[in-house]
Amino acid sequence: MTIQGTGTARPAGRPRSEKAEKAITEATLDLIAEGMGVSELSIEAIASRAGVGKTTIYRRWSSKEDLVVDALATLKAPLPPLAGVSVRDDLITLLDAMRVESGNRRGRCVMNIAMSEADRHPRLTERFVKRAIEPRRRALQEVVERGVASGELRPDLDVTLAMAILSGTMMWHSKWGPSGDLPEDLAERVVDMALAGMAPPAP
Amino acid sequence: MTIQGTGTARPAGRPRSEKAEKAITEATLDLIAEGMGVSELSIEAIASRAGVGKTTIYRRWSSKEDLVVDALATLKAPLPPLAGVSVRDDLITLLDAMRVESGNRRGRCVMNIAMSEADRHPRLTERFVKRAIEPRRRALQEVVERGVASGELRPDLDVTLAMAILSGTMMWHSKWGPSGDLPEDLAERVVDMALAGMAPPAP
Numbered sequence: 001m002t003i004q005g006t007g008t009a010r011p012a013g014r015p016r017s018e019k020a021e022k023a024i025t026e027a028t029l030d031l032i033a034e035g036m037g038v039s040e041l042s043i044e045a046i047a048s049r050a051g052v053g054k055t056t057i058y059r060r061w062s063s064k065e066d067l068v069v070d071a072l073a074t075l076k077a078p079l080p081p082l083a084g085v086s087v088r089d090d091l092i093t094l095l096d097a098m099r100v101e102s103g104n105r106r107g108r109c110v111m112n113i114a115m116s117e118a119d120r121h122p123r124l125t126e127r128f129v130k131r132a133i134e135p136r137r138r139a140l141q142e143v144v145e146r147g148v149a150s151g152e153l154r155p156d157l158d159v160t161l162a163m164a165i166l167s168g169t170m171m172w173h174s175k176w177g178p179s180g181d182l183p184e185d186l187a188e189r190v191v192d193m194a195l196a197g198m199a200p201p202a203p
Numbered sequence: 204m205t206i207q208g209t210g211t212a213r214p215a216g217r218p219r220s221e222k223a224e225k226a227i228t229e230a231t232l233d234l235i236a237e238g239m240g241v242s243e244l245s246i247e248a249i250a251s252r253a254g255v256g257k258t259t260i261y262r263r264w265s266s267k268e269d270l271v272v273d274a275l276a277t278l279k280a281p282l283p284p285l286a287g288v289s290v291r292d293d294l295i296t297l298l299d300a301m302r303v304e305s306g307n308r309r310g311r312c313v314m315n316i317a318m319s320e321a322d323r324h325p326r327l328t329e330r331f332v333k334r335a336i337e338p339r340r341r342a343l344q345e346v347v348e349r350g351v352a353s354g355e356l357r358p359d360l361d362v363t364l365a366m367a368i369l370s371g372t373m374m375w376h377s378k379w380g381p382s383g384d385l386p387e388d389l390a391e392r393v394v395d396m397a398l399a400g401m402a403p404p405a406p
Contacts, residue, residue: 035323037238109322112315115378119312120238147401154403161392162401165368168375172367175318175374189364197400198350198365200357 017060023050024057028071032110038068038117038124069127072114075107076132079139087147088191094140095170095187102174103181140166153195165194220263226253227260231274235313241271241320241327272330275317278310279335282342290350291394297343298373298390305377306384343369356398368397 027050031041043064047054061067080097082090102108118125144162147153153162169190173182183189230253234244246267250257264270283300285293305311321328347365350356356365372393376385386392 035240035242035320039238112318112321115315117238118315151403153401154399157401158392158396161372161396164375164379165372165393165396165401167379168371168373169364169368170371171378172371172374176367176370189361190368193361193364193368193400194397195400195402197396197398197402198356198360198368199398199400200354202405 020050020052020056021060024052024060024067025071025074026050028067029075029106029110032068032071032113033106035113038114038121041068043067065121065124065127068114068124069131072110072128073132075101075104075111076136077101079135082139082143087143087150087152088195090143090146091140091166091191092187094136094143095166095190098167098170098174099182099186102170108174137163137167162194166190169194223253223255223259224263227255227263227270228274228277229253231270232278232309232313235271235274235316236309238316241317241324244271246270268324268327268330271317271327272334275314275331276335278304278307278314279339280304282338285342285346290346290353290355291398293346293349294343294369294394295390297339297346298369298393301370301373302376302385302387302389305373311377340366340370365397369393372397 024046027046028041031045031049032038036045041064043054043057046067047057050057057067061070077097077100080093082093084090114128115125140163141159144153144157144159144166148155148157148159170187173186227249230249231244234248234252235241239248244267246257246260249270250260253260260270264273280300280303283296285296287293317331318328343366344362347356347360347362347369351358351360351362373390376389
């Protein structure tokens with residue numbers, strides 16, 4: 001009854017290991033936020049900051065790169081559930097998740113630093129993009145394509161460019177917008193202007 | 204005749220000092236691109252990389268911060284002249300200047316690194332924004348406001364949001380778009396989609 005055996009061992013062990021895991025990913029993010037580049041980051045420094053032994057880290061992550069990818073991924077909010085009725089509403093839901101996420105100041109800072117090192121750590125960046133960026137990009141693409149199919153968006157819409165307009169405007173706000181929380185109605189205003197366009201309606 | 208005197212001294216001196224100035228700003232950008240943070244950057248390191256003495260640097264810049272602001276500003280293309288006829292054409296001209304600029308790979312990399320340190324160097328960032336970002340922002344704003352006044356844009360347009368959509372989409376492409384040069388017709392396609400909107404035209 002090995003499985004049963006492991007099972008009974010877990011209830012006591014799991015919460016503790018989850019707590020350690022969180023301490024380790026948080027320590028990793030803290031060190032990056034404080035200016036330690038991904039290259040200089042060491043398992044020693046992370047272990048010492050998290051108050052755990054190096055073996056605790058190696059038990060869970062086989063390399064520093066794995067750990068950094070996991071730590072960065074914790075900064076990304078989970079994909080919000082979509083109602084699937086109106087394309088406008090679903091676009092607002094997706095953009096609003098970006099707004100909420102960018103309200104996390106440390107998150108923005110860590111992400112900026114990590115991305116500025118992207119050229120020096122192509123494999124890490126690629127894995128992070130696959131893990132944390134691609135699923136959102138796919139969700140956005142599905143909603144835009146649904147809009148084209150349903151007639152809620154132009155039949156000849158350039159889907160990639162539409163996605164760039166929507167994400168880029170949110171990205172601009174978290175980078176250049178007034179510091180502090182982004183306005184609560186931002187996602188709605190962005191989607192509505194992107195849908196209606198800036199030109200005056202045809203007479 | 205002091206002015207005349209200075210005038211005759213210059214023709215020989217100026218080209219050499221301009222050459223030194225360029226070597227110094229280039230050395231600064233190189234060191235940042237290689238991963239030396241703004242904090243670690245020293246006048247010694249810059250002088251040694253540029254092959255000049257520290258006094259040559261101090262003759263021109265009174266602090267490291269001044270030098271970094273000037274060096275970063277050289278990465279920004281000058282504002283393009285605007286025809287001032289069609290708002291659509293002027294928007295394309297402004298966005299196309301952003302496209303060309305972001306084709307400079309080292310420039311993108313240095314700018315990312317410098318901006319990731321923005322929190323740690325608020326005064327430097329503020330000066331750089333004033334020097335290199337504000338004039339472009341103002342130019343874009345003037346064109347958008349002209350469009351509202353002329354009826355080429357909606358009378359009730361949210362000017363700030365419109366500017367965010369236009370700049371943000373270009374920014375998105377230089378950050379997340381396919382690596383290498385951005386497509387030559389990108390600015391035109393972005394402006395046309397932003398003007399027309401993604402929703403189907405009213406029947």
